[in-house]
Amino acid sequence: MIELDRRRALISTAGLAVGGMATAKLLPEEMLLRDRRPARSRVAIVSAAAYSEGLADSLTRALRMFGLNLRGKSVLLKPNFVEYIAGVEVNTNPVLVGAAAEAFRHLGARSVVVAEGPGHQRDTYLVLAESGLDAQLRGQKLAFVDLNRDELIKVARRANYTGLEHMWLPRTVLASDFVVSMPKIKTHHWAGVTLSMKNMFGIVPGTKYGWPKNILHWKGIHRSILDICATAPIHFVIADGVVAMEGNGPLHGTHRNLGKIVLADDPVAADFVCAQLMGLNPSLVWHLDRAAHFLGNGSPGRIDLIAEQLPQQIVPFDVLPEFAHLRLRS
Amino acid sequence: MNCADEERRMGSREMTARLRRLFKAAQTDRRGQGAEAGQQAIEATCLTILALRNDQTADIKPALHAVENSQNKDGSWSAFFGDDAEGCWTTSIVVLSLMLTGREIKCLKSAIRWLLDTKGNEANWLWRWRFQILDRSVQFDPTKYGWSWALDTTSWVIPTAFTVIALRQIHRRGIKRTAAVTERIDLGIQMLLDRMCPGGGWNAGNGVAFGVPYSPYIDATAIALLALAGHEKEPGVQSSLAWLVKRLPGCPSPYSLAWGILALAAYRGVNREVETTLERATNELVALAESDAGADDVSTVAVCALALAAVAGDNVFEVRA
Numbered sequence: 289m290i291e292l293d294r295r296r297a298l299i300s301t302a303g304l305a306v307g308g309m310a311t312a313k314l315l316p317e318e319m320l321l322r323d324r325r326p327a328r329s330r331v332a333i334v335s336a337a338a339y340s341e342g343l344a345d346s347l348t349r350a351l352r353m354f355g356l357n358l359r360g361k362s363v364l365l366k367p368n369f370v371e372y373i374a375g376v377e378v379n380t381n382p383v384l385v386g387a388a389a390e391a392f393r394h395l396g397a398r399s400v401v402v403a404e405g406p407g408h409q410r411d412t413y414l415v416l417a418e419s420g421l422d423a424q425l426r427g428q429k430l431a432f433v434d435l436n437r438d439e440l441i442k443v444a445r446r447a448n449y450t451g452l453e454h455m456w457l458p459r460t461v462l463a464s465d466f467v468v469s470m471p472k473i474k475t476h477h478w479a480g481v482t483l484s485m486k487n488m489f490g491i492v493p494g495t496k497y498g499w500p501k502n503i504l505h506w507k508g509i510h511r512s513i514l515d516i517c518a519t520a521p522i523h524f525v526i527a528d529g530v531v532a533m534e535g536n537g538p539l540h541g542t543h544r545n546l547g548k549i550v551l552a553d554d555p556v557a558a559d560f561v562c563a564q565l566m567g568l569n570p571s572l573v574w575h576l577d578r579a580a581h582f583l584g585n586g587s588p589g590r591i592d593l594i595a596e597q598l599p600q601q602i603v604p605f606d607v608l609p610e611f612a613h614l615r616l617r618s
Numbered sequence: 619m620n621c622a623d624e625e626r627r628m629g630s631r632e633m634t635a636r637l638r639r640l641f642k643a644a645q646t647d648r649r650g651q652g653a654e655a656g657q658q659a660i661e662a663t664c665l666t667i668l669a670l671r672n673d674q675t676a677d678i679k680p681a682l683h684a685v686e687n688s689q690n691k692d693g694s695w696s697a698f699f700g701d702d703a704e705g706c707w708t709t710s711i712v713v714l715s716l717m718l719t720g721r722e723i724k725c726l727k728s729a730i731r732w733l734l735d736t737k738g739n740e741a742n743w744l745w746r747w748r749f750q751i752l753d754r755s756v757q758f759d760p761t762k763y764g765w766s767w768a769l770d771t772t773s774w775v776i777p778t779a780f781t782v783i784a785l786r787q788i789h790r791r792g793i794k795r796t797a798a799v800t801e802r803i804d805l806g807i808q809m810l811l812d813r814m815c816p817g818g819g820w821n822a823g824n825g826v827a828f829g830v831p832y833s834p835y836i837d838a839t840a841i842a843l844l845a846l847a848g849h850e851k852e853p854g855v856q857s858s859l860a861w862l863v864k865r866l867p868g869c870p871s872p873y874s875l876a877w878g879i880l881a882l883a884a885y886r887g888v889n890r891e892v893e894t895t896l897e898r899a900t901n902e903l904v905a906l907a908e909s910d911a912g913a914d915d916v917s918t919v920a921v922c923a924l925a926l927a928a929v930a931g932d933n934v935f936e937v938r939a
Contacts, residue, residue, distance in 0.1 A: 410835075411837050496697045
């Protein structure tokens with residue numbers, strides 16, 4: 289009798305375990321993750337007509353609205369530098385990167401470093417030199433770290449969208465006190481949009497994952513963005529929408545003079561607002577929609593626009609036909 | 619010897635000395651300024667070994683031992699020392715380094731086997747079918763495949779070009795002359811020609827995507843041209859060489875400039891433009907090296923040293939018989 293009960297208990301336990309595992313597999317990933325969304329997120333939309341010398345002052349004023357305590361902290365600026373194409377605004381504008389560095393120094397940062405790992409171009413210095421970032425770095429005496437070739441640390445994933453066992457990420461990013469994602473606001477031919485979350489693809493080291501970071505493409509771009517952003521720190525966003533890109537982004541689109549810089553203390557909230565500025569529906573961008581369930585805020589009810597409001601009238605960005613469904617009505 | 623020759627000789631000596639210093643610092647300071655200084659990437663280590671292999675004052679033996687000892691069980695190498703035991707593209711450059719320093723043939727055998735067995739995902743019929751029928755946003759012929767950066771991904775230009783160079787040298791040196799070697803070399807060459815950008819030159823891997831022609835990169839074009847040396851009659855090789863000759867002068871980055879020089883040195887004598895550009899680019903590299911702009915990491919300094927050696931007649935990536 290006792291033997292029978294023990295057997296029955298064992299079978300029941302095993303059944304529960306198998307059932308539990310099967311259920312876990314069927315559940316959306318974000319239901320298994322800890323909810324890391326802040327109670328509220330703050331986003332500042334700031335108008336800027338051009339990349340001018342006054343940008344540093346504008347950014348300092350806007351940053352002060354967030355009441356950040358940066359005294360003694362190491363700040364890492366992660367702009368988006370893909371490659372240089374003459375006459376095309378592909379990258380975060382170097383003047384904005386320089387202005388951000390100046391603003392963070394004003395606010396008491398102990399150090400400011402610029403870091404990037406271009407996705408396709410192995411000659412990082414060529415991208416810096418031709419894009420004008422190198423001149424900006426020298427002018428401001430700013431250090432640069434090539435994240436494609438930085439020292440790597442094995443990190444356990446904090447989400448499981450890709451199925452990768454772990455990730456190798458650059459020490460410089462992980463050791464920084466305050467990581468700022470500085471994307472160029474652009475459409476993207478695979479992901480729909482490339483904003484502060486997609487920009488973090490650039491921290492993934494080419495040394496390990498290749499040029500392009502092809503392992504992650506095969507695991508799915510949206511899924512990879514979620515795993516990277518759940519695992520690596522993003523403390524702040526300064527998105528370059530002074531001149532944005534529409535159409536066949538991220539490289540071969542056309543200029544769009546949006547005239548906005550978006551600052552935020554939550555990358556998900558930043559990307560939701562940026563997508564709305566582009567006239568696109570963020571909830572239909574898979575990685576943004578998923579991220580808004582556990583990583584940051586997407587709901588307007590939890591986002592405080594602390595500077596300008598969204599414009600009343602927005603002409604949606606041109607997109608490739610497969611992303612036509614993203615466009616909101618103008 | 620004229621003034622320019624003397625400057626180059628001095629530039630070459632200075633570059634080798636700088637590489638020696640960086641290399642020594644990397645050996646002693648294991649917790650330095652990044653992968654190349656502290657953790658050490660296999661690629662950077664191999665480029666250094668190649669650049670310093672004839673330097674009597676540099677002790678590369680510990681580095682060679684470290685490389686040999688880090689070989690994975692399947693014959694491959696990973697991306698850096700301490701990486702997961704998964705083979706990747708660096709295996710080709712390790713093979714080149716071990717071959718040119720006359721190291722263990724046993725170590726090479728399993729590495730060559732791994733290179734011959736490893737294929738880009740297009741080699742799989744299911745993925746090939748997908749690229750032929752469903753996924754046409756990137757235009758390429760998936761029946762022509764080469765090697766990838768990491769396992770279970772598609773073929774890309776630089777890993778394929780490095781592996782073709784390694785296999786052509788293996789064949790030339792008589793280390794392995796089988797049908798499998800020549801088949802993979804031929805297929806790799808076909809893949810490179812297929813992925814060329816319209817008008818010549820190579821990008822990371824796609825010539826055209828979403829209907830838009832992509833721009834070539836100097837380093838990818840140079841490495842692909844090194845792999846294709848001896849195929850000068852191919853129109854694609856001619857147009858790519860012409861693109862490189864036009865693009866290289868004035869390049870502000872020592873890394874790309876050095877790769878361009880390595881490629882042009884392998885095509886010496888093809889035409890006058892190649893000679894003139896090689897001369898000019900070499901002078902520019904020496905000048906850039908003096909200014910120190912963009913040449914502060916081991917890989918770049920090693921490629922610069924290899925480029926200046928190639929101008930002097932010692933091109934480690936030469937594949938011709």
